[in-house]
Amino acid sequence: xxxxxxxxxxxxxxxxxxxxxxxxxxxxxxxxxxxxxxxxxxxxxxxxxxxxxxxxxxxxxxxxxxxxxxxxxxxxxxxxxxxxxxxxxxxxxxxxxxxxxxxxxxxxxxxxxxxxxxxxxxxxxxxxxxxxxxxxxxxxxxxxxxxxxxxxxxxxxxxxxxxxxxxxxxxxxxxxxxxxxxxxxxxxxxxxxxxxxxxxxxxxxxxxxxxxxxxxxxxxxxxxxxxxxxxxxxxxxxxxxxxxxxxxxxxxxxxxxxxxxxxxxxxxxxxxxxxxxxxxxxxxxxxxxxxxxxxxxxxxxxxxxxxxxxxxxxxxxxxxxxxxxxxxx
Ligand code: ADP
Ligand code: MG
Numbered sequence: 636x637x638x639x640x641x642x643x644x645x646x647x648x649x650x651x652x653x654x655x656x657x658x659x660x661x662x663x664x665x666x667x668x669x670x671x672x673x674x675x676x677x678x679x680x681x682x683x684x685x686x687x688x689x690x691x692x693x694x695x696x697x698x699x700x701x702x703x704x705x706x707x708x709x710x711x712x713x714x715x716x717x718x719x720x721x722x723x724x725x726x727x728x729x730x731x732x733x734x735x736x737x738x739x740x741x742x743x744x745x746x747x748x749x750x751x752x753x754x755x756x757x758x759x760x761x762x763x764x765x766x767x768x769x770x771x772x773x774x775x776x777x778x779x780x781x782x783x784x785x786x787x788x789x790x791x792x793x794x795x796x797x798x799x800x801x802x803x804x805x806x807x808x809x810x811x812x813x814x815x816x817x818x819x820x821x822x823x824x825x826x827x828x829x830x831x832x833x834x835x836x837x838x839x840x841x842x843x844x845x846x847x848x849x850x851x852x853x854x855x856x857x858x859x860x861x862x863x864x865x866x867x868x869x870x871x872x873x874x875x876x877x878x879x880x881x882x883x884x885x886x887x888x889x890x891x892x893x894x895x896x897x898x899x900x901x902x903x904x905x906x907x908x909x910x911x912x913x914x915x916x917x918x919x920x921x922x923x924x925x926x927x928x929x930x931x932x933x934x935x936x937x938x939x940x941x942x943x944x945x946x947x948x949x950x951x952x953x954x955x956x957x958x959x960x961x962x963x964x
Contacts, residue, residue, distance in 0.1 A: 636649060636650075636719065636727040636728070637649075637719070637950070637951045638730070638731045639732050639762075639943045640660070640712070640714075640732065640745065641660055641697070641787065641903075642695070642700055642734075642811075643660060643787025643810075644658065644659055644896070644914075644940070645657075645715055646660075646943075647715060647716075647719050648944050648945065648948035649719065649948075650951065650952060652946070653945075654941055654945070656715060657941070657944075659678060659680070660680045660682035661683075661693055661694065661696075661926055662675075662676050662694050662710060662714075663676070663679070663687070664691070664693075664694055665694070666691075666692065667690070673714070675850050676711055677715070681693070685832060686830065687828055688795055688942070694707050696711060698787070698808065699788045699807055700734045700736050700788045701736065701738070701741065702741045709748040709751070712748040712749055712752060714746065715846060716729070716753065716754070720752070722952050725753075726753060726754065726755040727753075727754055728755055728756045729757045730757075730758050731749060731757065731758075731759055731760070732759070732760050732761070732944075732946075733745060733762060734762050734791060735760050735761050735762060735763060735791055735803040736805030737916065740924060742759055742964050743964045745759070746759065746963070747870075756963075757963070758961040759962050761793075762784060762791050762943060763784060763792075763793030763800065763803060763945040764798075764950075764960050766791075766912040766936070766942055766943045766946055767782050767793075767946065768946035768947075768949050768957065769936065769943055769945040769946025770782070770912060770934075770936040770937075771847075774796070774797075774798055775797065776796075776797070777796060777826045778796060778900075778907065779794055779796050779899075779900030779902075779903035780907060781892070781907070781910065782909070782912060783885075783909055783911050783916075785810065785885070785912075785915025785918075786809050786810060787809060787914070788810075789809050790806040790888070790913070791803065791804075791913075792804045792806065792888050792889060792892045793892075794896045794900060794904070796900055798957075798960050801896060802892050802895050802896055804888060804891070804892060806884070806888050808885065808888075809913075809915055810838075810914055810915050812881055813881055814835045815833040817834040817838055817842070817874065817877045818831065820833075820876065820877035821854065821869075823875075824873070825854075825869075827854065829856035831964075834856070837852065837874065838874070838918070839917070841869065841871065841874050842874045842878060842918055843874055843875050844878060844882050844918055844921040844923065844924035844925075845875060845920040846872045846874075846875040846925050847871065847919075848870075848871045849871075851868040851870055852868065852869050852870070853867070854868075854958060873953070877905070886925060886928045889925065889929055890929065893931075902927070903932060905931065907932075907958060908926075908931045909925070909932075909933055910934045911933060911941055912942040912943060913941060913942075914939065915939075916939035916941070917939060922934070
């Protein structure tokens with residue numbers, strides 16, 4: 636069993652079956668006079684985000700790429716493993732992919748949660764390495780490969796060679812920050828208050844890194860002056876403007892990575908370029924913008940949302956090839 640424990644989504648891959656679970660990394664917790672218990676996990680919990688009464692909290696335990704709440708994270712991992720596990724093998728070997736920024740304590744906690752959920756053996760793999768394997772990059776070779784994985788809470792930027800990380804950086808600017816930027820922009824430009832879920836929808840349907848389309852898109856929210864519901868029409872000029880700062884920060888981080896890469900590997904990257912994975916890779920024209928501003932060819936992995944999970948599954952499958960890239964705490 637291979638698990639991609641993402642800040643926004645968790646995916647589980649089984650050897651023979653491919654992706655068998657794909658749910659938001661969200662846990663709904665109910666507080667009964669100080670005694671907390673898990674009410675729902677995954678899809679069911681996500682529908683509760685922003686809509687809970689006082690005693691229920693919908694939590695994203697990995698939101699910023701670090702574990703905010705160990706107990707809730709553990710419950711979530713156990714829940715997902717058991718959900719898949721019930722229908723299949725007993726005591727599976729599990730490979731979990733973790734963000735490069737996670738601490739040894741967090742890694743140990745993730746590993747222990749999986750063991751507590753019934754795993755026979757638990758190994759970990761770095762997220763950008765899993766992404767690179769999923770995108771079929773030649774990471775075992777003496778060639779530079781570069782991954783930019785844009786998830787919900789964090790963007791992972793990494794340069795790899797000979798199966799190891801040469802440079803890695805976890806940036807806390809990713810899909811969630813884009814949603815927040817759209818909320819802020821709508822408030823500033825249109826005096827319109829919208830929620831994060833609406834902002835995410837705008838990003839997916841109308842968001843762009845470079846404005847090229849001419850359609851307009853209706854956005855409903857609350858007018859900040861009158862307090863009543865209102866609808867305005869926005870264009871790609873609006874979303875590009877809203878996301879401009881975030882794009883600049885990402886380009887800056889990519890340039891930092893390039894500056895910190897040994898020259899021989901930089902030379903490889905000029906030809907090979909960088910590969911985008913994670914849900915953020917689906918932002919319209921993000922590849923064009925990164926390519927224009929870094930001068931490198933930019934590729935988008937096939938199915939960027941499941942690339943890391945597929946790569947983790949492949950690393951589990953082909954143990955001999957990838958064994959040096961797995962670790963245990
Ligand atoms: P993680 O690995 O951190 O769980 P994912 O790789 O699953 O994150 O990506 C989730 C992020 O991708 C979310 O912020 C989501 O809004 C964003 N996303 C999904 N589809 C699109 C799209 N079409 N355009 C822009 N962003 C998208
Ligand atoms: Mg991810």
